[in-house]
Amino acid sequence: MTALETWLRVAVALPFGLAVGSFVTVLVHRVPAGESVVRPRSRCPSCGSPIRALDNVPVVSWALLRGRCRACGARISVAYPLLELATGALFVGAALRHPDPWRAVLLAPFLAVLLALSVIDARTKKLPNRIVYPSVLVAAGYVVLAWALGAPVDPVRAAIGSAAYGGGLLVVALISPRGMGMGDVKLAGLIGLVLGALGLRYVAVAAGLGILFGGVGALVALLAGASRKHALPFGPFMAAGAAAAVFLAPQVADLYLRLLSP
Ligand SMILES: [Zn+2]
Known part of the structure; x- marks a missing residue:
């Protein structure tokens, strides 16, 4: 793998991984509770106000809002960005460790x-x-x-x-x-x-x-x-x-x- 190909793989795998990581947090919170994983959209667990798309960007939004809900200020668990980061790292790892794209996907x-x-x-x-x-x-x-x-x-x-x-x-x-x-x-x-x-x-x-x-x-x-x-x-x-x-x-x-x- 050339340096360029390595960077291209990271550039593709990381955003995909962070986005899938966001879905991992949804699965972790909703599946054991028997809730739908597609509806409703994410809500603050404290005040119930829907989370706006701009405040739902993996890792970045949590960091910008310093781990608090924009509406009520309640703490949002660090588990969310950590799961997103971990998924991003797993995607990057798979993309770099398995050069064949079929296997990586x-x-x-x-x-x-x-x-x-x-x-x-x-x-x-x-x-x-x-x-x-x-x-x-x-x-x-x-x-x-x-x-x-x-x-x-x-x-x-x-x-x-x-x-x-x-x-x-x-x-x-x-x-x-x-x-x-x-x-x-x-x-x-x-x-x-x-x-x-x-x-x-x-x-x-x-x-x-x-x-x-x-x-x-x-x-x-x-x-x-x-x-x-x-x-x-x-x-x-x-x-x-x-x-x-x-x-x-x-x-x-x-x-x-x-x-x-x-
Ligand atoms: Zn709230």
């Missing part, structure tokens, strides 16, 4: 969905079907279409990856329903689908790291005095494993192989 919104699901799971211990199902459908349709048009994605490996990761966790969920829920199984199916389209080693790295992160997280929670009954939500760890695979899978796979063959 698949991975950037996938990472945004993982971010939204992680926040929702951490807050409510749920992975809403309203986000997971449409994501699976759109990703599957996209992979088949992109493959038919000659893009370097593989629908067969996508199906294998989805069945392997989702099926693996389904077995765990059936054996230990308290530790693993059906939401986790469906999320694994989505991760296996998207990463399997790139190659099965991406799925292997995502699953391996997700289980590793989840195990470390559970251990830390146990040492910090959390009781076993309050199971940790597993979604954020699976999402972190998948994100790490998007950015580092070839390196991690090489490391595995080197450790296995001294």
